[in-house]
Amino acid sequence: MKAIISTKAGSPDVLELREIPIPIPKDNEILVKVHCASVTAGDAALRRFNRAVLSVVGLLAGFKPMIIPGVEFSGVIEATGMRVKSFQPGDEVRGTTTGLSKGANAEYVCVPETSRHGVLIRKSPHVTHREAAAATVGPMTAVQLLKKAGLKPGEMTLVYGASGSVGSAALHIAAHYGGAVDGVCSGTNIELVQSLGAEIVYDYKTVDFISSGKKYDVIFDAVGKLKKTDALKALKEKGRFVSVKSMTKEVKEELEFIQDLQVKGKLKPFIDKSYPLEEVKDAHILVDSGRKRGNIVISISGE
Incomplete structure (x- = not known):
């Protein structure tokens, strides 16, 4: 072979x-x-x-x-x-x-x-x-971290690094778990991230999402490059910050859940x-x- x-x-x-x-x-x-x-x-x-x-x-x-x-x-x-x-x-x-x-x-x-x-x-x-x-490791990582964040229906999520494998999956999964989702990416990927369901997309090279004044229930760092101290400035009082720097593991039931989302058309890698x-x-x-x-x-x- x-x-x-x-x-x-x-x-x-x-x-x-x-x-x-x-x-x-x-x-x-x-x-x-x-x-x-x-x-x-x-x-x-x-x-x-x-x-x-x-x-x-x-x-x-x-x-x-x-x-x-x-x-x-x-x-x-x-x-x-x-x-x-x-x-x-x-x-x-x-x-x-x-x-x-x-x-x-x-x-x-x-x-x-x-x-x-x-x-x-x-x-x-x-x-x-x-x-x-x-749609395997990236979505499994997103599922585990959003579970860790305790994302609830109606809550707002910001995905930092929304154009990558983990980030693009997190957009779909956060929308499924919670409510509105915004993203941060480079300017060349704004249209892509919008097409994946993000309502507001910030170009990290030209716009500081923190200075926008918008507050989030969950900020998901999908690339491991966002400082927690910076994220806290854009979180609500009881907001939560999660990052791919955290340890995750592969779980069979979570991959089955991801496949179910794919079958229902709610997750399209x-x-x-x-x-x-x-x-x-x-x-x-x-x-x-x-x-x-x-x-x-x-x-x-x-x-």
């Missing part, structure tokens, strides 16, 4: 397309033929991270440095191990490879039926593989660009440029 291999830290040039054997699932594992995967800011960060340090951190946290990148995927089960009970060949599935050394930027990936780090669910026939791969597997390096270059909007999908088989 074709797969992207990365054995050292560095620029996108460390990513190599190679032919390797199709993995054989262990007793508790599922072999998935990958239809679509993704390249995220997290993938790019892991690519750049010092491998020796990552190995030590992984040993403590219970995960392995990724040899094949790609955390998010959607595809069809090719084979299952003898102890797998909940899935069978032919099932369409979506999920993550979190904690595994071999990810989904490949034609096939093996994932455990249940995992302490990653998630796996059946894909709805009403959601395409592209839509599934593009914005896909900036799609690349074939052979051009994963170009996808990483786009992410590193800081100009990625929404999500990047890697189309591998069928879509």
